Amino acid sequence: MEHENFSSLPQKKLKKLIKETENMLEELKCELDKRKTHKQHEEIDHLEEYFEDADHNLTNLKKFIQRVINEIKK
Amino acid sequence: MTNISASEIKITSSDNLAFRIFQWLFVIFLIYLLITAVGMIGSGFKGATKGHATDLFAFATNPFMGLVIGVIATAMIQSSSTVTSIIVGLVAGGLPVEMAVPMVMGANIGTTITNTIVSLGHINRKKEFRRAFAAATVHDFFNLMAVVIFLPIEIIFHPLQKIAGFLAEYFVGGENLSVKGLDFIKPITHPVISLFKDLSKMISEQAADILLVVFGIMIIFLTIIFIGKLLKKLMVGRAKEIMHSSIGRGPVSGIFSGTIITVLVQSSSTTTSLMVPLAGSGVFKLKQIYPFTLGANIGTTITALLAATAISGPSAILALQIALVHFIYNFSAVILIYGIKGLRKIPLNSALWLARLASERKTVALLYMLGVFFVIPGLLVFLYELTL
Numbered sequence: 001m002e003h004e005n006f007s008s009l010p011q012k013k014l015k016k017l018i019k020e021t022e023n024m025l026e027e028l029k030c031e032l033d034k035r036k037t038h039k040q041h042e043e044i045d046h047l048e049e050y051f052e053d054a055d056h057n058l059t060n061l062k063k064f065i066q067r068v069i070n071e072i073k074k
Numbered sequence: 075m076t077n078i079s080a081s082e083i084k085i086t087s088s089d090n091l092a093f094r095i096f097q098w099l100f101v102i103f104l105i106y107l108l109i110t111a112v113g114m115i116g117s118g119f120k121g122a123t124k125g126h127a128t129d130l131f132a133f134a135t136n137p138f139m140g141l142v143i144g145v146i147a148t149a150m151i152q153s154s155s156t157v158t159s160i161i162v163g164l165v166a167g168g169l170p171v172e173m174a175v176p177m178v179m180g181a182n183i184g185t186t187i188t189n190t191i192v193s194l195g196h197i198n199r200k201k202e203f204r205r206a207f208a209a210a211t212v213h214d215f216f217n218l219m220a221v222v223i224f225l226p227i228e229i230i231f232h233p234l235q236k237i238a239g240f241l242a243e244y245f246v247g248g249e250n251l252s253v254k255g256l257d258f259i260k261p262i263t264h265p266v267i268s269l270f271k272d273l274s275k276m277i278s279e280q281a282a283d284i285l286l287v288v289f290g291i292m293i294i295f296l297t298i299i300f301i302g303k304l305l306k307k308l309m310v311g312r313a314k315e316i317m318h319s320s321i322g323r324g325p326v327s328g329i330f331s332g333t334i335i336t337v338l339v340q341s342s343s344t345t346t347s348l349m350v351p352l353a354g355s356g357v358f359k360l361k362q363i364y365p366f367t368l369g370a371n372i373g374t375t376i377t378a379l380l381a382a383t384a385i386s387g388p389s390a391i392l393a394l395q396i397a398l399v400h401f402i403y404n405f406s407a408v409i410l411i412y413g414i415k416g417l418r419k420i421p422l423n424s425a426l427w428l429a430r431l432a433s434e435r436k437t438v439a440l441l442y443m444l445g446v447f448f449v450i451p452g453l454l455v456f457l458y459e460l461t462l
Contacts, residue, residue, distance in 0.1 A: 036357075037322055043357045044317045047348065051306050054347035057152070057191045064194035068436045 094308065101304050104297045105380065110263040111293035112163040112384035114270055116393070118286030119167025131169055137176040137229050138458045141221065142451040144180020149447045154185035154342060155377035156298045158400055160291055162381040165396045166389040167287075171235055175228055178378075178400045179221050180451075182371065186214040187447050188343035189367075192350045200433050202354045207439065208429035209353030209360055213346050213367040214446060215421035220407035234406075238398035242391045260386040298377075302341045309338040313348075325365040329408065332369020342374035364422060368408045375401040 006014065123130050148157045158181050165174050193210035196203040228234050274285035313335045320331040336345045346367045352358045378397035385393035411417045432439035 039357045040321050041318055043352055043355060044314055044321075046351075047314050047317070048310055050348050050351045051310055051344070053195060053351060054188075054192055054344060057188065060195040060197075061191050064197050064436070064439070067197050068440050071436050 097304055097308055101301060101308070104301045104304070106262070107266075107293055108159065108297045108301070108381065109259065109384040110266045111290040111297065112159055112166070112381040112393075113259075113263045113267050114286050114290035114293070115160060115163025116166030116385055116389060117267060117271070118274075118283045118288075118290060119164050119169070120389075121283030122287060123168050126168075131173055135173065136455065136458055137173075137225065138451075138454045140173055140176030141180040141183075141225065142455055144177035144182075145184040145447060145451045146180075147177075148181040148184025149187045150184075151295065152185070152188045152343060153295075153298055153302075154181040154374055155340060156295050157181040157184070158375075158378040158397075159294050159298070159381040162378050162385070162393050162397055163287075163290060163294075166385040166393040171239070171392055171396050171399070172232070174396045175235055175399055175403075176225060178396065179225055179228075179403065182217045182404065183214070183221060184447065185343055185374070186210075186217055186346070187443065189213060189346040189350050190443060192347040193354070194439070196351075196354045197436065202356070204429045204433035205356055205360070206350045206354030207432050208425040209350050209363045209367075210346070211428055211442075212360060212364050212421050212425035213370075215424040216364075216368065216407070216411060217371070218446070219411055219417070219421060220403070223410065224403060224407065234399045234403050235395070238395045238402055239391075241398050241402075242395040246390045246394055259383055263384060298340070302339065302344060305339045305341075306344065309335075312338060325412070328362065328365030329369040329372070329412070332366035333373040334369070335366075336370045336373025337376050340377055342370035345370035345373065360422060360426065365412070368412055371404040372401070372408060375404055 009017070144157060144161075148154050151157070158178060161169075161174050161177050161181070165171055189210040190207075193203070193206040196206040224234070270286055270289050271282065274282040274289065277285055316331045316334055320327045332345055335348075336342050339345065349358075349363045349366050353360060353363045375397070378400045379394075382390075382393040382397035411421070428438070428442060432442065
């Protein structure tokens with residue numbers, strides 16, 4: 001359906017549409033990158049918690065071994 | 075009311091400043107203790123072996139055995155800084171550099187167990203665990219690959235030992251840049267070393283030297299734990315700033331940031347463990363985490379270099395040589411493996427593959443950890459012995 005619409009469009013209009021779509025795509029990519037970067041900065045703000053988490057090695061290991069034992073039992 | 079609050083704030087902030095200054099002074103004191111402890115190990119080991127350190131470590135003439143010692147010792151105490159500092163002390167006390175090189179390489183592998191254990195904390199969420207486990211094991215695969223490439227070359231041609239020896243001689247024994255004239259370490263460490271020597275003699279005259287080594291190891295172990303804990307608190311703000319500024323700047327900036335953060339917190343395990351939750355949340359891609367972990371490998375070499383300053387006299391060159399081996403090895407591995415696109419992808423793809431398997435079956439993760447850190451090193455020794 002859309003294809004038919006495009007085929008009826010004049011070349012000039014088609015070129016204009018392509019340019020607009022390309023610009024829109026660029027803006028969308030920029031917005032996506034901006035959001036990703038923002039999220040990364042937010043994540044780094046939790047660094048204190050991650051420093052704390054790094055100290056809980058043995059608890060992690062205990063939980064993990066329990067999980068493996070359960071998996072083997074199944 | 076507002077004035078009271080403001081003055082309260084002032085008092086609190088000045089208290090904070092005083093506390094921070096106290097913490098920094100304590101860090102300096104701990105570094106002093108670390109350096110002194112390395113000197114204790116050097117002195118005690120020299121006395122205990124009476125120039126026969128090679129005989130005592132005869133079992134480690136097999137480089138794979140040296141590698142296994144490094145892997146297992148570091149995996150057990152979860153601190154490559156402690157192990158490399160002890161190695162520096164042992165080299166100063168007579169352990170041949172040639173035997174110590176595989177141990178340093180092993181320490182590099184052993185230290186990767188810490189962030190792998192940290193990644194196990196994400197076990198309850200499958201996708202998160204997959205990402206976290208991949209972020210942890212990319213460091214393992216990189217360090218394993220570095221050993222596979224560099225150890226055979228080192229066994230045959232000794233390039234790391236030779237380059238480090240040349241540089242150590244230049245820095246310590248050279249005419250222009252001699253540290254001999256600036257030896258301020260010995261006068262400040264000597265009183266404490268003597269104190270522990272006397273204490274060891276009081277406990278047992280015969281085993282005094284061995285006791286001195288044991289005291290040195292214990293002090294290194296404890297000081298590195300406390301330095302790590304203090305620096306984590308003192309440096310978390312700076313680490314944040316560095317990481318914020320490295321976002322979106324590419325891999326070289328990532329390597330550099332990883333190096334600086336590790337130097338600041340004096341622990342590669344801390345830096346690499348920090349990357350695990352960042353990757354686990356899915357906000358950071360494995361490709362972005364990878365360079366940080368490599369920077370941690372370079373940054374951690376500062377501890378052995380610091381430890382080497384403890385040694386003066388003829389052993390100083392050897393102590394600095396093994397510390398430089400650690401630095402040159404890690405730096406070259408990053409340049410070689412990360413620099414070549416084909417090689418760079420191997421640890422990445424291996425980590426992704428293993429993480430996929432481990433997220434499906436947790437037993438795979440357990441087998442992997444036991445295999446890499448304990449079983450495979452043992453098998454390597456066995457195979458090497460068979461070929462002799």
